[in-house]
Amino acid sequence: MNLSNKRTNNPPRMRRRSWVFMDAGDTFIYGYPTFNDAIQDCFRAVDQEIDRKAVQNELHQFLKQNSRDHIISQELFTDYFRSLYRAVLEGLSFPGNLDHYVDYLWREWEAGRRLRLFDDAYAALQRLREADFRMGIISNWDGTFEKLLQRWGVAPWFDVQVVSCMVGMAKPDIKIFEYALAQAGIAAEQAWYLGDQADVDLIPAKTLGMKTILVDYYYKGGVNTADFTAGSMSEAVRIILDTDAE
Numbered sequence: 001m002n003l004s005n006k007r008t009n010n011p012p013r014m015r016r017r018s019w020v021f022m023d024a025g026d027t028f029i030y031g032y033p034t035f036n037d038a039i040q041d042c043f044r045a046v047d048q049e050i051d052r053k054a055v056q057n058e059l060h061q062f063l064k065q066n067s068r069d070h071i072i073s074q075e076l077f078t079d080y081f082r083s084l085y086r087a088v089l090e091g092l093s094f095p096g097n098l099d100h101y102v103d104y105l106w107r108e109w110e111a112g113r114r115l116r117l118f119d120d121a122y123a124a125l126q127r128l129r130e131a132d133f134r135m136g137i138i139s140n141w142d143g144t145f146e147k148l149l150q151r152w153g154v155a156p157w158f159d160v161q162v163v164s165c166m167v168g169m170a171k172p173d174i175k176i177f178e179y180a181l182a183q184a185g186i187a188a189e190q191a192w193y194l195g196d197q198a199d200v201d202l203i204p205a206k207t208l209g210m211k212t213i214l215v216d217y218y219y220k221g222g223v224n225t226a227d228f229t230a231g232s233m234s235e236a237v238r239i240i241l242d243t244d245a246e
Contacts, residue, residue, distance in 0.1 A: 015244060017211055019184055020128055021160075023171075023195035024139040027215045028121040028233050029148070031114055035059065038105055038114060039088060046096040058091040059084075068140075071170040077142040082106055112148045118217060122154065124233035129157050131241060136160035138180045138193075140170050140200070160184050172204045181208070194236050202226045213239060 022028065033041070036055045043050045062084055070080030085105040089098055108114050128135060135158050139145065142165040149155035162180040164170035169179060181188055188209035195201025195215065202212045202225050213236045214226035230236035 015190075017190055017192055017244070019134045019136060019186055019191040020240060021136040021138055021180060021191055021193045021205075021210070022215075023193075023197075023201050024137055024141060024145070026196040026217065027194055027201075028118055028125065029115055030118055030217070032116045033114055038108060039092070042089065042094065042096065042101045042104070043092075045101075046094075048095060050092055054092060055088065058088040061091070062087045068170065071140040071142075071164045072168050074143050074165045077165050078106070081109060110144055112144060112151065115148060117152055117154075118233060120232050120234040122152070124237045125154055125157055127234075127237050128240070131244075133240070134159050134184065136162070136180055136184055136191075138162045138171065138176060140164040171200045174204045174208060177204055177208055177210070192240055194230075194233075196220075198225050211243075 025031075036052055036059075039055045040050060040052070066080070066083075070076045082102055085102045086098060089101060094101070125135070137145075137158050137160070139162070141163045143163075145163045146155065146161065149158065149161075160180055160183045162176060162183065164176065167176065167179060169176040171177075177188075177193075181191065184191070188205075191210045192213065193201065193205035193210040194213045195205070196217075198214070202214060206212045206225060206227070211228075212226040213228045213230050214224055215230050215233060215236050217232060219231070228236075228239050230239055
């Protein structure tokens with residue numbers, strides 16, 4: 001039996017919330033090695049060292065000065081991230097060939113070589129699948145996303161995949177949540193939403209009436225508007241199953 005597609009043979013239960021939507025980055029996927037590590041690799045390739053705090057400062061400076069408009073089309077997404085790599089390397093006075101290393105960093109992203117499932121994520125997603133929940137994704141990502149899910153063997157588990165660059169909308173715009181719910185054919189009150197950011201994920205989902213869980217692997221703290229908080233995907237799934245049993 002292929003457990004990755006296993007569902008129970010029991011008659012489907014009537015649930016108030018039968019769908020679980022979720023964010024992707026830092027919710028069940030994480031960067032490893034990190035962006036900072038990738039920049040470190042570039043410097044090591046030319047026999048140089050760079051302070052990690054300096055890398056982080058350059059990254060934050062770029063993010064402050066550039067909008068999120070890049071996440072609504074593949075072309076804008078590509079241009080944005082190539083500009084990010086170039087700006088950070090230039091800001092750090094990188095001595096190597098900028099074009100070569102910008103190309104290298106972009107190829108790493110395209111190939112998904114620096115992305116992983118959190119250690120507990122596969123089993124947590126499988127548990128939802130076997131409990132007969134329908135699953136969907138609402139993510140600010142680009143056209144490489146489907147290939148990632150296929151590589152990890154979880155693509156068939158998601159009945160709805162709404163990716164910003166593919167639909168021309170991005171979180172926190174409520175329209176992308178409404179679009180996903182329409183694809184599922186359900187009302188917001190019939191769905192959970194799992195995410196790692198209050199402003200981008202949880203506030204718009206909760207505004208529509210979805211039941212929300214903050215998935216906080218990094219214990220970032222800050223403003224939390226979610227209905228529940230979990231330190232991992234497995235804990236989030238326990239909350240869903242426990243609440244469903246009440």
